[in-house]
Amino acid sequence: MKERVFLGLGSNMGDRLGFLCAAVRHLSSLPETEFIAASSVYETEPVGKKDQADFLNAVVELWSGLELLAIYKECKMIEKKVGRTIRERWGPREIDIDLLYVDGLRFESEEVKVPHPEIANRRFVLVGLAEIDGQFIDPIRKKTMAQLLTSCPDRSVVTKTVFSIHPAAHTPGALGDMIASSTA
Numbered sequence: 001m002k003e004r005v006f007l008g009l010g011s012n013m014g015d016r017l018g019f020l021c022a023a024v025r026h027l028s029s030l031p032e033t034e035f036i037a038a039s040s041v042y043e044t045e046p047v048g049k050k051d052q053a054d055f056l057n058a059v060v061e062l063w064s065g066l067e068l069l070a071i072y073k074e075c076k077m078i079e080k081k082v083g084r085t086i087r088e089r090w091g092p093r094e095i096d097i098d099l100l101y102v103d104g105l106r107f108e109s110e111e112v113k114v115p116h117p118e119i120a121n122r123r124f125v126l127v128g129l130a131e132i133d134g135q136f137i138d139p140i141r142k143k144t145m146a147q148l149l150t151s152c153p154d155r156s157v158v159t160k161t162v163f164s165i166h167p168a169a170h171t172p173g174a175l176g177d178m179i180a181s182s183t184a
Contacts, residue, residue, distance in 0.1 A: 002032070003105070005062040005071060006132070008098040008116070008125050009165070012046065016056040019082055019095040020165045024060060026078040027097075028167050032065030039128030041163040045156045047122065052092045057158075058165050059100070059128030068102050072112045075099060100125065104139040115140060123154040 007027065011019040020041065028035040039059040046052050064071055075097040082095045100116045107114040115138060119125055126149040129136065134146035141148065 002034070002063040002065045003103040004036075005033075005064050005102050006100040006129060006136075007060050007062065007075065008057065008096075008100050008128070009060065010044075010055045010057045010096040010098075010124075011094060012053045012055040013092045013094045014083075017041065017163050017165075020056055020058060022082045023078055023095050023097055024165045024167055026081060027060065027062060027075075030062075030064065030066065030071075030074055034063045035167055036061040036063055037132050038164070038166045039131040041161045041165055042124055042127060043159045043161055044124040047124075047154075047156070048089070049091055055124070056161070056163070057124045057128065059125065059132055060165070061132050068099075068105065068107055068114060069109070069112070071102065072099050098125075100129070101136070101138075104137070106139055120148050120152065121154055123149070123152050123156055124158050126152055127158050 009020050009023055024038065037060065041056050041058045044055045044057050046055060066074065079095050079097055084094045087093065098116055099112055099114055100119060102114050105114060119138065120141060126145060129145040130149045134144060136145050137143065138148060
């Protein structure tokens with residue numbers, strides 16, 4: 001049985017958009033997995049450690065027949081393939097893929113907690129989730145993404161960009177055309 005999966009993607013080093021797009025390409029090719037949607041790409045202030053570059057962040061929705069831990073492990077392998085180097089907690093990173101929700105499941109292990117424990121405190125995640133499905137209900141808080149966004153204590157700046165990480169936007173020439181049109 002396939003389940004609805006929401007992932008948070010972020011990058012604040014090097015070719016930030018390129019890292020996000022590479023992650024989406026890998027996620028789209030996972031077995032038993034179908035790419036459904038991507039939020040807009042947002043430029044955001046860092047959380048935690050503030051003395052670093054701003055992030056590009058987005059949320060993606062997948063349908064997957066993979067088990068929750070298998071999805072988590074695939075995300076960690078994709079981070080390595082895309083070029084993530086493990087550094088300090090909350091420090092700069094080439095790519096970060098967070099498992100936010102798997103349908104309405106609640107799960108906790110040493111490796112991962114689902115729903116992601118910081119969702120309600122991260123505006124940059126809630127903006128993307130609300131854009132994809134503002135009526136999706138958090139299984140712990142029993143609130144929609146739109147409600148969580150409204151009550152989010154994080155007031156950091158989240159700026160929508162013109163960029164897209166949807167796989168269809170990255171056919172040959174599409175990225176260059178998109179960047180050229182955004183600077184015109």
